[in-house]
Amino acid sequence: MNKQNFGLVGTAKDQLVKRFLARRDSQPEPAGGMLRSTASNLVIPEKFCRFDKFPGYERIALPEAAARKLGIENPYFKVHQGAAGATALIDGKTYLNFSSYNYLGLAGDPRVNQAAKDAIDRYGTSASASRLVAGERPIQRELEQAIASLYEVDDCVVFVSGHATNVTTISTLFGPKDLIVHDSLIHNSAFEGIKLSGATRRAFSHNDPESLERILAEIRGNFERTLIVIEGLYSMDGDMPDLPRFIDIKNRYKAFLMVDDAHSLGVLGVTGRGIREHFGVAGSAVDIWMGTLSKSFAGCGGYIAGEKALVQHLKYAASGFVYSVGIAPPMAAASLEAMRIMLAEPERVAGLRERASYFLEQAKLHGIDTGLSSGHAVIPAIVGSSLKATKLSQALFEMGINVQPIIYPAVEERAARLRFFIGYQHNLEQIDKTIKALAAKI
Numbered sequence: 172m173n174k175q176n177f178g179l180v181g182t183a184k185d186q187l188v189k190r191f192l193a194r195r196d197s198q199p200e201p202a203g204g205m206l207r208s209t210a211s212n213l214v215i216p217e218k219f220c221r222f223d224k225f226p227g228y229e230r231i232a233l234p235e236a237a238a239r240k241l242g243i244e245n246p247y248f249k250v251h252q253g254a255a256g257a258t259a260l261i262d263g264k265t266y267l268n269f270s271s272y273n274y275l276g277l278a279g280d281p282r283v284n285q286a287a288k289d290a291i292d293r294y295g296t297s298a299s300a301s302r303l304v305a306g307e308r309p310i311q312r313e314l315e316q317a318i319a320s321l322y323e324v325d326d327c328v329v330f331v332s333g334h335a336t337n338v339t340t341i342s343t344l345f346g347p348k349d350l351i352v353h354d355s356l357i358h359n360s361a362f363e364g365i366k367l368s369g370a371t372r373r374a375f376s377h378n379d380p381e382s383l384e385r386i387l388a389e390i391r392g393n394f395e396r397t398l399i400v401i402e403g404l405y406s407m408d409g410d411m412p413d414l415p416r417f418i419d420i421k422n423r424y425k426a427f428l429m430v431d432d433a434h435s436l437g438v439l440g441v442t443g444r445g446i447r448e449h450f451g452v453a454g455s456a457v458d459i460w461m462g463t464l465s466k467s468f469a470g471c472g473g474y475i476a477g478e479k480a481l482v483q484h485l486k487y488a489a490s491g492f493v494y495s496v497g498i499a500p501p502m503a504a505a506s507l508e509a510m511r512i513m514l515a516e517p518e519r520v521a522g523l524r525e526r527a528s529y530f531l532e533q534a535k536l537h538g539i540d541t542g543l544s545s546g547h548a549v550i551p552a553i554v555g556s557s558l559k560a561t562k563l564s565q566a567l568f569e570m571g572i573n574v575q576p577i578i579y580p581a582v583e584e585r586a587a588r589l590r591f592f593i594g595y596q597h598n599l600e601q602i603d604k605t606i607k608a609l610a611a612k613i
């Protein structure tokens with residue numbers, strides 16, 4: 172058996188070989204035509220040999236230096252000394268915390284912790300290899316079956332990272348003869364997957380089904396497969412799409428619809444089943460359900476749920492699954508337990524909804540620009556400049572409130588903001604205190 176490709180995975184292997192050949196063929200000829208350089212006569216500018224000369228690094232280092240001059244502290248990489256819930260322990264001090272998407276308060280829940288510990292005792296901390304080659308643990312399949320039943324679809328496959336789930340799924344399923352149309356505010360992970368796929372990419376105006384339909388009416392016919400990518404709850408703005416309208420469009424244009432449910436799972440729907448439950452649509456009405464385990468489900472990883480052929484295809488051909496380790500047993504156990512608790516304790520979902528809509532209502536009453544937020548867990552306070560957002564985040568931190576600035580290029584400069592993640596563990600008093608501080612400093 173060929174150890175390089177396990178002698179098993181025809182499609183995945185073909186894709187890798189195709190990519191290798193394409194990359195090799197796109198290498199430029201050595202300078203000077205066929206005359207090859209030797210190490211002694213090579214003249215390579217310094218900027219091509221040093222990490223600190225990478226343009227990407229310079230783009231990071233310059234604003235950092237400027238911020239230091241202005242006396243602004245780096246708001247990133249703060250060290251939390253415990254689980255991040257409504258409060259966080261940072262540098263020995265307790266802060267009100269709005270920077271983590273522990274929506275249902277289950278990261279740190281003793282039952283979730285215990286499930287992870289039991290899985291460690293039984294299976295160890297790592298799956299130690301790709302599931303396809305080395306085999307799997309029952310807990311991994313249990314989690315997948317539970318997610319599939321949550322969506323009422325055939326099956327599910329779990330990956331080790333939510334980001335990698337989007338990258339590998341989109342780039343495995345779609346290629347250069349295909350069209351991918353996505354919401355203009357789609358998450359980076361979907362965007363990277365689209366780029367890697369080589370498909371033709373078009374963005375439609377945010378949350379605008381008519382804009383999507385105009386694109387499809389014009390060019391759908393020029394392509395083989397078409398994928399539409401939207402989110403269940405948008406992670407920057409906290410608004411949601413009119414899912415039934417997108418389903419109607421995808422049906423009429425014979426396209427596939429992919430919904431990234433990362434922020435809607437555990438948040439939307441009476442029992443937290445996400446945007447599907449919110450609109451009461453059948454699981455099979457959407458072709459590709461994607462989600463992450465790192466938010467409401469207190470773990471780490473991502474999933475794709477849908478029909479059998481989709482899941483089977485990814486399990487044998489998606490490089491992010493075939494050539495990557497299986498989800499760690501304690502992570503699978505933690506997310507499975509978090510899901511069980513979510514379904515058994517719907518008061519968590521209801522409580523989250525109450526707190527988030529209270530936050531939105533109070534923010535609006537205090538004249539804060541909350542943009543498009545529908546008041547479900549993600550609520551921005553738009554301040555209009557990256558510098559202002561960074562300074563505001565620092566001012567609130569000094570008042571005992573931890574909330575991250577979202578600045579250019581993550582959003583347009585004029586849309587720079589603080590982004591508040593609301594969780595079930597926040598209480599109304601904490602929200603009042605935060606809104607008051609925000610209104611005073613904005």
Ligand SMILES: Cc1ncc(COP(=O)(O)O)c(C=O)c1O
Binds near residue numbers: 334431
């Ligand atoms: C909409 C969306 N999709 C995918 C991801 C990636 O998920 P993860 O952080 O679990 O890798 C994120 C991360 O925040 C997200 O917001």
